[in-house]
Amino acid sequence: xxxxxxxxxxxxxxxxxxxxxxxxxxxxxxxxxxxxxxxxxxxxxxxxxxxxxxxxxxxxxxxxxxxxxxxxxxxxxxxxxxxxxxxxxxxxxxxxxxxxxxxxxxxxxxxxxxxxxxxxxxxxxxxxxxxxxxxxxxx
Numbered sequence: 057x058x059x060x061x062x063x064x065x066x067x068x069x070x071x072x073x074x075x076x077x078x079x080x081x082x083x084x085x086x087x088x089x090x091x092x093x094x095x096x097x098x099x100x101x102x103x104x105x106x107x108x109x110x111x112x113x114x115x116x117x118x119x120x121x122x123x124x125x126x127x128x129x130x131x132x133x134x135x136x137x138x139x140x141x142x143x144x145x146x147x148x149x150x151x152x153x154x155x156x157x158x159x160x161x162x163x164x165x166x167x168x169x170x171x172x173x174x175x176x177x178x179x180x181x182x183x184x185x186x187x188x189x190x191x192x193x194x195x
Contacts (some may be wrong), residue, residue, distance in 0.1 A: 130154045149178035 125131070127141060128150035134142055143149045152171040157167020 124148060124150045127151075137182055149175055152178075 057160055068099070127144040127148045129137075129145055130150065134145050137145060152174040155166050156168055156171035156175070158164045159171070
């Protein structure tokens with residue numbers, strides 16, 4: 057057998073003294089761009105606020121979605137929730153959706169007729185509320 061390795065050694069396998077180790081011993085000098093960071097953050101916030109003025113539905117979704125998710129049984133079982141949160145879970149349509157999905161996908165006991173009934177009623181109420189709140193399109 058020859059004494060040469062079949063695969064050449066990588067640069068990290070060399071036992072030479074590492075260069076630029078002083079970067080680990082002292083922090084790097086601040087750059088000029090760090091002074092502009094507050095201006096960049098302010099500009100991005102201004103753009104987001106301008107976008108949210110025009111896109112109210114996204115703002116409403118961001119406000120309502122976490123409350124619906126937390127008040128449902130998607131994260132925790134209803135049995136270990138406090139009493140007030142159990143009451144919220146009973147009227148939350150997302151709880152019925154999660155219950156139906158668990159029944160269909162995992163085979164856990166579920167009340168599919170009740171779940172689908174509540175979801176249909178909730179969708180009808182949501183569509184009725186949205187159509188009454190939206191203005192008519194201009195002709």
